[in-house]
Amino acid sequence: MYQVRLLPHEMTFTAEHGQTVLEAALNAGIAFPNRCQVGACAMCMCRKLAGEIRYQLEPMLTEKEQAEGWIFACQAMAESDLVLDLD
Structure with missing residues (x-):
């Protein structure tokens, strides 16, 4: 299990592998x-903002968006603890 922290709301939840x-x-x-x-x-x-994710299928994000850290939460699976920004 991995800890996921959401900013700026300071909410935390756990994500299971897969x-x-x-x-x-x-x-x-x-x-x-x-x-x-x-x-x-x-x-x-x-x-x-921090951590590692993986996708089963690569998302439709540009290289620039990926370099800036953007992810699709509906497709991303945690591979470590994560810090995400929802703002």
């Missing part, structure tokens, strides 16, 4: 923005 960040947040009762849950609407897009 579980998406969005699934883990919703299971913890966190109102994480989302709509389609398949990486098409970009509602769950947030910035990864």
Whole structure:
């Protein structure tokens, strides 16, 4: 299990191995923005400030967006503790 910290709200929840960040947040009762849950609407897009993630299928993010730390929470799985910015 990994700890996920959401800024600027200072909320923390755990993500199990193989579980998406969005699934883990919703299971913890966190109102994480989302709509389609398949990486098409970009509602769950947030910035990864620290930690490692992986995707089963590569998301539709530009190289610039990926370099800036943007992730799709509905597709990203934690590979370490994470710090994410929802602001």
